[in-house]
Amino acid sequence: MLDGLRQKPVNSKRNFLQKLADRENPHARSFLVAFDREDGMIVRRLLLCVLVLTNGCVIRSAIGQAVDPDQAKQIFGVLPKIAENPQNPVTPEKIALGKSLYFERRLSKSSSISCNSCHDLGMAGADGLSTSLGYRWQLGSRNAPSVLNAALEFSSFWDGRAKDVEEQAKGPILNPKEMAATKELVVQRLKSIPAYVDAFHNAFPEEKDPVSFESTAKAIAAFERTLLTPSRFDQFIAGNPSALTEQERQGLNTFVAVGCTTCHNGVGVGGGRFQKFGLIHKPDWLKDLGRYEVTKNPADKYVFKVPSLRNVALTAPYFNDGSVWSLEEAVKTMAFAQLGRTLSDAEAKSIVSFLNTLSADPALVVSTPNLPPSSLSTPKPMP
Amino acid sequence: MLDGLRQKPVNSKRNFLQKLADRENPHARSFLVAFDREDGMIVRRLLLCVLVLTNGCVIRSAIGQAVDPDQAKQIFGVLPKIAENPQNPVTPEKIALGKSLYFERRLSKSSSISCNSCHDLGMAGADGLSTSLGYRWQLGSRNAPSVLNAALEFSSFWDGRAKDVEEQAKGPILNPKEMAATKELVVQRLKSIPAYVDAFHNAFPEEKDPVSFESTAKAIAAFERTLLTPSRFDQFIAGNPSALTEQERQGLNTFVAVGCTTCHNGVGVGGGRFQKFGLIHKPDWLKDLGRYEVTKNPADKYVFKVPSLRNVALTAPYFNDGSVWSLEEAVKTMAFAQLGRTLSDAEAKSIVSFLNTLSADPALVVSTPNLPPSSLSTPKPMP
Structure with a gap:
């Protein structure tokens, strides 16, 4: 029945898309094509939109008013200081081992790729590529998300x-x-290196055969559970309004008012649920x-x-395929795709000024672990 | 005239080679082939050997007696604390910039390879591969030497x-x-990133256009000039004989007595001169x-x-092609190729016990620099 109903796209939206497309925004061009096609999905999408807005009604109540630290909280x-997991208690021994393993290239077939290769702790936990390079220079199909605060997310x-993250690490x-x-x-490889055998015994004292693939993932995950990055926004939430500038607080208000918090809420500012990409307008x-x-x-x-939007300003490019490099463009694209909202430049810039406050502050500083040398029985690199 | 003179290989040497070859040592097999070929070069090699021994006579005077800290000195x-270069004074600003650039993948076409990719500071400045992997998974032709103490060497x-190292970095x-x-x-790439532009201005205040390829290399080299790693052997040299165990001091004596110090002398325990590989017996x-x-x-x-032999125990595999993984085997191979000496297992082990004292102690700890994000005008990765 819904398929029979059709509705012309609102002119202002089409104009906005046309403008973006004129500026060679490839996503805008795709939306424009979808718009002009009038594929009968528009009303269905509007209904979904209503659903989203209803779900988000508590949050949306902040529209039009300044969001104070208590509301933000x-x-x-x-x-938290650490993202705890009762199934994998974080201990100093496990963190130390996990940190070495995080930087350990010998976990890869070629002995040249480590976790840190694609989730570089010097690059806010990502790699700055659209999609990562793996074994024999194979390009992955999705953008590598930041490892920072990843342990807070509901899934990986x-x-x-x-x-x-325990399951993810594998x-x-x-x-x-x-x-x-x-x-x-x-x-x-790990059993052939005496220092690792000792470290696994220390980190997993209750296990009979502690050097296992399972423990490897657990140790890496325990380290990752410590990679949380407080930001100026957390100071704001803690009750210090002046941690953000006036412009950034405005940005927070816009972020909430536009409806971004429908999905990007919780301690990760996202990372708490699934959502369809293109809920209102699926990008072509x-x-x-x-x-x-x-x-x-x-x-x-x-x-x-x-x-999660933590450190988003440091972890371009954006989206599942890493195709968008401008945070402002990403914000506009999401507002249109998910909320059917056509943001003005000023609104998008305002939201970006808020997103900038989610960058680690102070910056996370990790010292490079000194990895133990291989022994003669260590399986050789296979490049 | 020399070509007319021929001499049967000494039986004990041939037996030694046969033993090694039986243990599937590929280099020993090559030597054996060369030996059996009696290619008329043997006398010439022996003459060269005499030359080496003569050059090394001062050092060789230590044969048969214990080397004390003063002799070692x-x-x-x-x-030194830092490997100074008057042409590139090491300043805190240059070190800080150079450290970021050392970890900076965006110096590579693909934006995925940094200096640290092949000279990993968590792996004693090397990468543990026979030869390194580069752009589009191309294998290099020579083993990546450690960056630690590299600035002390007479060339790169x-x-x-x-x-x-200034020239090398390029x-x-x-x-x-x-x-x-x-x-x-x-x-x-660097000019498109405001934080780098500032850092170059701070590091090279006297230059009109400080963001240059030349300055990039200078900054990286300045950082590398700080990557010197004192070891227990340096405590010994400083006058503390008990910094080494009795076995390790024996190893030092053997190292000197065998003639390794003919080439491996100076502050890098090598890195001070050129030498022909296979001076006495060229490996096939x-x-x-x-x-x-x-x-x-x-x-x-x-x-x-x-x-340089500093950190040699941490930086397998060995030789220009990274074909040998055992330090003991590498020691035997060198003694035979360079000095015509057939070391016993005990002698080789003894030398290795000395070489172990050249490992950084305390281990070098470097904190990962936080790299500034790209801007919209930064040239994109080209994988």
Whole structure:
């Protein structure tokens, strides 16, 4: 029945798209094509939009008024010191081991790629590439998200296929396009290095055979659970309004008023739920079926985990395919795709000024661990 | 005339080689082949050997007696705090900038390879590969030497083609098989990032146009000039005999007595001169013509810079092609190739126990620099 209903796109929206497209914005061009096609989905999308707005009604009540630290605390919560997991208690021994393993290239088949290769702690936990380079220079299909604060998220990977960072850590090590190792190779390499054997015994004293692929992932995850980055926004939430400038507070108000907090809420400013990309207007360039690839449930087509926006200003490029380099453009694209909102330049800039306050402050400083040398029985690099 | 003289190889040497070859040592097999071939070069090699021993006579006077800290100081000298270069004074601003640039992947065409990719400060300044992986997974032709203490050496690269680390730093950035950038790309990337522009102005206040390829190399080199690693052996040299165990002091005696210090002397325990690889017995597997590729002087065939042995126990694999993983085997191979000496297992082990004292102690700890984000005008990665 809905398919029978059609509605002309609002002219102002089309004009906005035309303007963006004139500026060679490839996504705007795609939207424009979709708009002009009038594919009968528009009303259905509007209904979905209403749903989103209804879900977000508590949050949206802040529209039109300044968001104070208490309200921000309600929406976002308080950043913990460590992202605890009762199933994998974070201990100093596990953190120390996990940190070494995080930088450990020998976890990869070629002995040349480590976690830090694609989630560089000197680059806010990402790699600045659209999609990462893996074994034998293979390009991945999705942008590497930042590891910073990743442990706070409700699931891992863009499609949420890992329930936590413990499970996530195993993925790239075994992925033939990434580190391309096997569980056996990892264990063989680590067992051949006496300093690692000792470190695993110290980190997992209760286990009979502590040098395992499982423990490797647990140790890396324990280290990642410490990689949380407080920012000026957390000072604001803690009750210090002057931690943000007037312009940044305005940006927060805009962020809330536009409806970004419908999805980007909680302590990660995102990372708390799944959402369909293109809820209102699916971008034509979006080919990645997202969570559908995991569940094969048609309702999960184009569904992705809502990314955390912490350190977003430091971790371009954006979106699942890393195709957009401008944060302002990304903000406009999301407002249009998810909320059907056509932001003015001023609104987008305002939101960006808020997003800048989510960058780690002070910057996270990690010392490079000194990795133990291989022994003669360590399986050789296989480049 | 010399070519007419021939001499049967000494049986004990042949037996030693046969034993090694039986243990599947590929280099021993090559030597064995060369030995059995009796190619008329043996006497000539012996004469060269005499030459080496004569050159080394002062050092060799220590044979048969214990080397005390004062003698060690004479042979090796005192490690400075920083490897100064009057042409590139080391300043805090230059170190800070150079450290960021050392970790900066955007100096490479693909924006995925930094200095630290092949000279990992968490891996004693090397990468643990036989030869390194560069742009589009190209394998280099020579093993990546450690960057630690490299600034102390009299020249850079295996073939000494760069006179210092300032000149060296430019090589891999521009090498199409390594970082594959151009000077223009490097400058364009750096000039597009405001935080770098500021940092270059601070580090090179006297220059009109400080963001240059030249300054990039100078800053990286200034950082590298701080990467010196004192070891227990330096405590010994400083007058503390008990910094080494009895076994390690024995190892030092053996190292000197065997003649290793003929080449491996000075503050880098090597890194002070060129030498032909295979001075007495050229390994059959050695194809790399070394310095000859630079000078085209036939006398430079198979000539390489004598590597520093600091941190050698942490930086396997060994030799120009990274083909040998065992330090003991490398020691035996060198003694035979350079000095015509057939070391017993005990002698080789003894030398290795001394070499172990050259590992950084305390380990060098470097904090990961926080790299500034790209701007919209930063040239994109080209993977």
